[in-house]
Amino acid sequence: MRIVVTVKFVPDLQSTRSFTDGTVTRTADDGTMNELDENAVEAALQLKESLPEGECDVYALTVGGADAVAAVRKALQLGVDHAVHVCDAAIAGSDVFGTATVLAAAVREIEKDGAVDLVITGMAALDGLTSMLPTALAAELDIAQLTLASHLEVADGTATIVRHLPEAHETVSAALPALVSVTDEANKARYPGFKLIMAARTKPVTTWSLADIGVEPETVGAMAARTTVVDASQRPARENRVVVADKGEGGTQLAAFLIERGLA
Amino acid sequence: MTATVAVLVEHRGSDIAQPAFEALTLARTIGRPVAVWMGEEPPAEAVTALGEFGAEEVRVLAIGERARHAKTAAVALAAATGDAAVVLMVSTFVNKEIATHLALATGAGVVVDAAGAEMIDGRIEAQQTVFAATWNVRTRVNADRAIVALRPNTTKAEPAVTAGAAEIVGVLAALPQMRETLVSVTPVTREEGVPLAEAAIVVAGGRGTSGDYTLVRELADVLGAAVGASRDATDEGWISHEHMIGQTGVTVTPALYVACGISGAVHHRGGMQASGTIVAVNIDPDAPIFEIADFGVVGDLNDVLPQAIASLKAHRGV
Ligand SMILES: Cc1cc2nc3c(=O)[nH]c(=O)nc-3n(C[C@H](O)[C@H](O)[C@H](O)COP(=O)(O)OP(=O)(O)OC[C@H]3O[C@@H](n4cnc5c(N)ncnc54)[C@H](O)[C@@H]3O)c2cc1C
Ligand SMILES: Nc1ncnc2c1ncn2[C@@H]1O[C@H](COP(=O)(O)O)[C@@H](O)[C@H]1O
Numbered sequence: 043m044r045i046v047v048t049v050k051f052v053p054d055l056q057s058t059r060s061f062t063d064g065t066v067t068r069t070a071d072d073g074t075m076n077e078l079d080e081n082a083v084e085a086a087l088q089l090k091e092s093l094p095e096g097e098c099d100v101y102a103l104t105v106g107g108a109d110a111v112a113a114v115r116k117a118l119q120l121g122v123d124h125a126v127h128v129c130d131a132a133i134a135g136s137d138v139f140g141t142a143t144v145l146a147a148a149v150r151e152i153e154k155d156g157a158v159d160l161v162i163t164g165m166a167a168l169d170g171l172t173s174m175l176p177t178a179l180a181a182e183l184d185i186a187q188l189t190l191a192s193h194l195e196v197a198d199g200t201a202t203i204v205r206h207l208p209e210a211h212e213t214v215s216a217a218l219p220a221l222v223s224v225t226d227e228a229n230k231a232r233y234p235g236f237k238l239i240m241a242a243r244t245k246p247v248t249t250w251s252l253a254d255i256g257v258e259p260e261t262v263g264a265m266a267a268r269t270t271v272v273d274a275s276q277r278p279a280r281e282n283r284v285v286v287a288d289k290g291e292g293g294t295q296l297a298a299f300l301i302e303r304g305l306a
Numbered sequence: 307m308t309a310t311v312a313v314l315v316e317h318r319g320s321d322i323a324q325p326a327f328e329a330l331t332l333a334r335t336i337g338r339p340v341a342v343w344m345g346e347e348p349p350a351e352a353v354t355a356l357g358e359f360g361a362e363e364v365r366v367l368a369i370g371e372r373a374r375h376a377k378t379a380a381v382a383l384a385a386a387t388g389d390a391a392v393v394l395m396v397s398t399f400v401n402k403e404i405a406t407h408l409a410l411a412t413g414a415g416v417v418v419d420a421a422g423a424e425m426i427d428g429r430i431e432a433q434q435t436v437f438a439a440t441w442n443v444r445t446r447v448n449a450d451r452a453i454v455a456l457r458p459n460t461t462k463a464e465p466a467v468t469a470g471a472a473e474i475v476g477v478l479a480a481l482p483q484m485r486e487t488l489v490s491v492t493p494v495t496r497e498e499g500v501p502l503a504e505a506a507i508v509v510a511g512g513r514g515t516s517g518d519y520t521l522v523r524e525l526a527d528v529l530g531a532a533v534g535a536s537r538d539a540t541d542e543g544w545i546s547h548e549h550m551i552g553q554t555g556v557t558v559t560p561a562l563y564v565a566c567g568i569s570g571a572v573h574h575r576g577g578m579q580a581s582g583t584i585v586a587v588n589i590d591p592d593a594p595i596f597e598i599a600d601f602g603v604v605g606d607l608n609d610v611l612p613q614a615i616a617s618l619k620a621h622r623g624v
Contacts, residue, residue: 059440078554138416139409168553168576169436172418173399177376177406186485187376190399202489207400208503208548208556209318209496212374213489220485226554227547268415273444277435280584285596288605293613296585297621299601303583305507305562306529306618 043098043196045086045160046149048179049079049117051110052169059169065135065271073109075116078164080231083120085194085224086162087232099123101152105133105144111247118242119234125245126152130252135264142178143262147255149183160201161221165190176223186216192227309337309391309425312365314383314404315356316396318496320349322356324504325396327463329456330359333394334466336425338362341472342386344373357472358465365475374488376400378481380407385479390451392430394423397455397557398503405453415447418455419557421580430454435580457580458504459559494548497533502549505532507562508581510551512536512574514567514588514607517544521611522566528618534558534578536568552577566607570595587611 053059054072083102090098101124102117104110114125128148136144149158161183166173180187188194191203201222202215234242252259260266286295300306311333316323326341333339341361343352346368353364367373367382383404387393393408395401397419409416417423417432424431430452434443502508509531511522519533526533534556535549551558553576563581568574570586570593578584579598586599587607596602603610 138406165554173402174406174416174418177403178410181377181407181410187403188486189376189403206547207494208398208501209494211492211494213491214486215489216486268409268413268449269417269445269447271443272431272446273442275442277440277442280598280600283600283602285591285599285602285604287591288603288610290609291613292587292603292605292610293615294617296587296601296603296610296614297617299585300529300562300618301621305583306621 043089043093043160044101044152044156044158045089045098045162046101046103046152046158047079047082047086047117047122048145048161048163048175049083049102049104049113050076050164050167051104051106051113052076052167073112075113076164076167076169078166078168078226079113080120081224081226081228082162082164083117083122084229084231085222086160087121088229089160089196099155101126103145103148103152104128105141105148107134111249114247115242116234118245119239120232121238125247126250127247128250128252128255130259132252132259132263135267136262137267137269138172138174138178139268140262140266142175142182144252144255144257145175145179146182147257148250151250151255157219159218160196161185161219163221163223165223165225176221180221183221186220188214188216188220189223191222191224194222194224194228310389311337311339311392311394312387312390313339313341313361314393314395314401315341315343316398317343317345317348317352320352322352323396323501324463325456325458327359328458328461329394329396330356330361331463332423332456332461333392334360336392336423336430339470340365340390342367342383344369344379344382346370353472353474357469359463360466360470361472362470363473363475365477367477367479369479369481371488371491372481374491375484375486376403377407378484379404380411381482382477382479383408384411386477392423392451393453395453395455397457401455405455409453412451413449414451414453415449416453416455417445417447420454420456421460423452423454423456440579457557457559459506459561500532502532502534502551503556503558505558506560507531508534508551508558508560508578509564509566510534510536510568510578511539511545511566512568513538513542515539515544517542519545521607521615524615525564525566525611528615528622529562529564531562531564536571536574565595565599566611568595569593570598
């Protein structure tokens with residue numbers, strides 16, 4: 043079995059996140075692998091560990107600027123076998139469809155090693171939170187889409203997931219190859235072990251340009267994007283904030299605030 | 307010529323969800339609104355209601371449970387919205403998938419989690435708040451067609467001055483063969499009242515409740531609010547997963563958000579920071595939730611909430 047896990051390089055949630063010229067500011071200092079992709083890596087590693095030694099190869103794949111290599115390095119530390127970083131100036135400013143085009147081309151390039159059975163993604167990237175990429179990538183690869191899995195099982199060439207929607211819990215299955223996006227309920231991501239951290243230092247990362255994977259530069263990037271951020275501004279902090287200590291009247295004060303604001 | 311603006315109507319059985327009316331209200335400011343109803347046939351009252359909010363047509367895609375497949379739903383929606391320059395829908399996980407497939411089918415540009423949209427020089431521009439509501443972003447759609455998924459409670463729903471004709475139009479679509487098999491569907495039993503994502507007021511409880519939601523529910527009752535929770539509370543099994551607010555749970559943008567015994571972790575803030583007014587009760591004066599609260603009480607929720615509930619009841623005269 044061959045599994046590709048997509049991992050995204052995003053600004054650290056705990057850092058002060060910002061925009062520069064209409065795109066998310068990403069620097070090596072405060073960037074990291076999207077936290078929700080840890081669950082995607084974990085799902086792939088658990089599948090690998092359930093199979094006999096040597097029967098499963100896990101690839102981590104990222105698309106992004108030079109700093110984005112940190113995302114696949116993190117995946118190596120967690121225990122994936124191979125790391126691929128697609129990096130090309132022409133990718134900058136891509137929308138979800140451009141990113142899906144590049145990721146799909148990279149998956150096809152990986153397929154030169156042998157057929158890919160599963161693509162596993164996170165449920166959302168914690169920067170834009172659009173949750174659109176998994177669907178776009180499955181469509182681009184023309185494979186089954188099993189999204190928002192809070193439970194995943196693979197047996198006899200079929201993947202089965204459970205997804206918890208607000209109004210119903212669905213069980214959905216599909217024959218491989220398939221794309222699965224996992225939620226943070228799917229598993230508990232492991233911490234990188236010391237041995238793997240050391241080993242990851244010397245593991246190679248394959249770097250591809252658009253030309254390497256046969257993508258025409260005009261089909262991706264800012265020029266091809268169907269949407270453009272035309273303005274980004276920091277919201278002003280909330281004004282006139284009040285914090286009172288409860289000295290026996292906190293509840294009454296709370297009620298008075300709501301009544302005064304016309305909220306109760 | 308005014309643009310046709312199609313609104314995918316969010317509904318539960320025959321009940322139309324409030325965000326559908328919000329979307330129709332916004333649609334009227336952009337062009338000629340038509341409603342698209344997917345699933346079983348809509349009842350007459352629903353059609354009338356859609357007309358009151360300006361729908362000129364109600365296009366019906368009677369595709370039943372097959373609407374559960376995002377791609378099938380998108381193919382059907384494409385058949386019903388071929389003339390629409392703009393398609394509006396509610397921003398939910400399911401609709402984001404439908405929007406993606408629809409965009410791939412039609413070449414449209416997509417903005418999700420939008421707080422509003424307007425037509426400027428023939429192009430749609432949509433507003434969003436991102437990074438746990440610390441930034442405002444304006445995005446222009448470069449394509450001729452736009453799909454905008456709107457967050458609930460970002461437009462005030464108002465009936466049209468003159469009702470739309472709400473003419474029922476059945477739409478047939480050739481649906482694709484699916485690779486995925488829906489093995490089973492177990493409906494989630496819903497609580498009474500407004501769904502969390504759409505509620506105008508939310509009262510949420512976290513680890514600080516120690517698992518007892520009586521006071522949180524009582525305050526919610528008095529305020530007419532939906533009940534929410536933090537991830538720690540749903541992980542503990544104190545309240546079901548559907549109540550979880552945050553980056554990986556439900557995103558809420560109510561006029562009032564009351565956080566009880568919730569620390570305000572960044573993951574939680576991502577799902578509620580865009581709320582109108584934020585009120586917090588927490589025993590720890592250093593809890594991060596106070597950094598974003600308009601009004602905070604440092605105290606034990608077991609003391610503060612009963613007193614607040616009593617005051618609010620007295621104010622209401624009950
Ligand atoms: C990938 C990932 C995704 C996540 N997604 C989400 C998400 O979507 N939503 C979410 O909520 N969390 C999410 N989390 C978890 C999040 O990081 C926090 O752990 C969680 O929000 C904390 O919940 P809490 O505030 O209830 O608990 P705590 O952080 O333990 O806070 C409890 C608070 O209650 C106060 N308290 C205690 N007793 C009382 C009392 N008697 N009266 C008043 N106050 C009291 C305490 O002072 C404390 O501030 C996610 C985590 C990860 C890693
Ligand atoms: N540039 C990227 N490189 C690799 N994976 C990505 C990229 N963008 C998105 N993804 C994957 O798609 C998932 C959903 O992202 P999004 O749709 O952007 O919220 C993430 O959890 C990643 O697994």
